[in-house]
Amino acid sequence: MKLFSDIEIAQGKELKPIKKIAKKIGIKEDDLELYGKYKAKLPLSLIDEEKIKHNNLVLVTAITPTPAGEGKTTVSIGLTEGLNKIGKQATVVLREPSLGPVFGIKGGAAGGGYSQVVPMEDINLHFTGDFNAVEKANNLLSALIDNNLQSKVGNLNIDPRTILWKRVIDMNDRALRNIIVGLGGTANGIPREDGFNITPASEIMAILCMANDFNDLKKRLGDIFVGFTFDKQPIFARDLRAENAMAILLKDAIKPNLVQTLEENPAIIHGGPFANIAQGTNTIIATKMGLSLSKYVITEAGFGADLGAEKFLNIKCVAAGLKPKAVVLVATIRALRHHGGAKKEEHSKPNLDYVKAGFCNLEKHIENIRKFNIEPVVAINSFIDDSVEEVEFIIENCKKLGVKAVVSEGWEKGGEGTIELAEAVVDIVESNSKEFKPLYDWKLPVKEKIEIIAKEIYGAKKVDFDKKAQLNLNRIEALGFNDFAICMAKTQKSFSDNEVLRGRPKDFTVTVREIEIAAGARFIIPILGQMMRMPGLPSHPASENMFIDSDGIISGLS
Known part of the structure; x- marks a missing residue:
């Protein structure tokens, strides 16, 4: 049997016009802002707070991952396919990929195998320009700050040593972490230390993800804390009269993007913060859009549940008034081997002892999810080197904890491979008598x-x-x-x-x-610890293995 790469599978799919996908969830053609045949932006007027209360939000998270990730996006998409196969109207709502990981080591964020969102190349690259808009809005504020330092008219007396705002670029580039700007004489500005963060770590991205509507977005942009004056007074973006110009750059980026899965189900993709250095979930607007249009919304939060899920539940859900009904915890045999002491070269070799030793990581994540008054389902994301004994061990030991563990085969089989997982999620949602509660009160010190x-x-x-x-x-x-x-x-x-x-x-x-x-x-x-908000490239970045031919056909993108 020939194994196809993610991009070959995506390129082999004949896409439906996005108008037909929109019709599945009751969106009129006139409401679509088309970006070609297969992508569209959705107006915020489609959000219906009353419908949101009656539909079901399901979060997909994971155990502590290996560097390649454990497949949360693939499971999220596969679960959406499986739910639609058993007659539950479902939409997947995801983050947009960052070019840093795409060209670095981790790859894109469009899923994999037969559980992908498409057009995969567009989504993993420039998509509809949202990241570019975030980057430009961020760097406009930087330009306004430096211009104010230089200007004799309207000068706010900002102390350059206190400026906290950094520039951003959507690329892994360690050389930009710390820089000096304003060199070259008096005509070129005031010399000062500066630096770049990666675009997903920008506060503009965070604001885009946390805003409830356009007016809220503009207010939040004005509230950005820049630094202090020489007489110790705080300076905000509104003091530079920056919020309207920044909002103009984000006027289209605030609208969620509609695409499709390989099985022609709707997918909403919007926002893209990392979960280790930012809040790691898609926009409040996109999640509410999905809940306004579908009975089930499947969404994911980055990295392990100690990062993305914790932030999703304590930050996003509290800010937006969302109440998730279930959490899917993605586990892989290779990650449990890793946590049990396996070396990198042993990750793909069956070893029950390593899995037994590493199970404690999954157990702690299960305990954590229950602290939010939510019951988890464990999805064992299937790999070819998983042994029957290892899988059975996880299922049996999860059962002892009162948790259902199900093998998810979405990568290989699409929706057919996630029907059991979909049924397990529906059981949790429909039998749930508990109500979500956050871990802490925001008003605490x-x-x-x-x-x-x-x-x-x-x-x-x-x-x-x-x-x-x-x-x-x-x-x-x-x-x-x-x-x-x-x-x-x-x-x-x-x-x-x-x-x-x-x-x-x-x-x-x-x-x-x-x-x-x-x-x-x-x-x-x-x-x-030593966390940085501008990653670097690995010794052999993924970009080295990418190719585009004279017809524009791309290979090596994942």
Whole structure:
């Protein structure tokens, strides 16, 4: 049997016009803003708060992942196909891919095998220009800040040493982490330290994802905290009269994007923050759009449940008033081998002892999801090297915990391979008598909220705050930002802030190095360990294996 690559499978699919996909969920043709035949933007007027209350939101998350990821997006798409196959109207709502991982190591975010959203190449590359709009809005503010430093008219007396705002680019480029701008004499600005973050880590991306409507977006843009004046007064983007110009650049980006799955079911893709350095979920607007148009909405949150799911539940759901009905925890045999002590070269070799030792990681994630008053379903994302004994061990031990574990074969079989998973999710949703509850109250002191997450979700024994973090806490208190949510920046490779600690580490200390403020997004960002907001490329980036021929046919993209 020939194995086809993700891009070959996607390119072999004859797509339906997006007008026909829209019709499946009751969207009129006149409501579509077409981007060619197979992509469209949706107007915010389609959001119906009353319908949202009666439809079902399901989150897909995962155990602590290996570097390649455990297939949350593939499972999300496959589950959507499976739900539609058993007669449940379902739409998948996902994040947009970032070019950094596409050309780096992790690849795109369009799913895989026979559980993909298409057109895959467009989605993984420039799509409808949303990332470009975020980047331009961010860098417009940077330009306005530096222009104000230079200007003699309307100068706000900003102290360049206090400016917190950075430029962004959607690429992994470590050389841009720390730079000097304004060199070249008096005509070229005021020299100062600056740097670049990757676009998904931009506060503009966070604001786009957290905004409830266009007016809310504009208000949040104005609330961006820039720095201080020489006389210690805070400066916000609204002081630079930046919010309207930035909102103009985002006027189309705020509209969710409609595409399709390989089985011609609707998919809404919008926003793209990372979960280790940002909140890691698609936009509130997109999720509400899906819930306004479908009985079931399947969405995913980045990396392991200690990152994406925690932020989805404590930040997004609280801000938007959303109440998820079930959580799907994606586990792979290879990840459990990894957490059980397997070396990289052993990840694809059956070894029940490693799986037994690594099961503690899955067990901790199950415990964490239940802290939100939600019952999880475990999806064992199937790989060819999984042994029967390893799979049976997971199913039996999940059963002992009162949790249903199901093999998901969406990559190989599409919706046919996820019917059992779909039925398990429906059972949880329809029998659910509990109501979602967040882990903490936003009104608690910032330090206490950080400690709750570190101890309850990560399992830390203690939280240390470095001197810089202590000073940052004082600044947050003085600025009146205490009642913001917490958006942890932490390695995705471990429950702890030390990436080498696998499985379920215990008796460890989490160190908060510094704390950033995202006043427009309305959350506080504690930086744990040596986390950076501009990744670098690996020694052999994925871009080396990509090719495009004279007819525009791409290969090597995944």
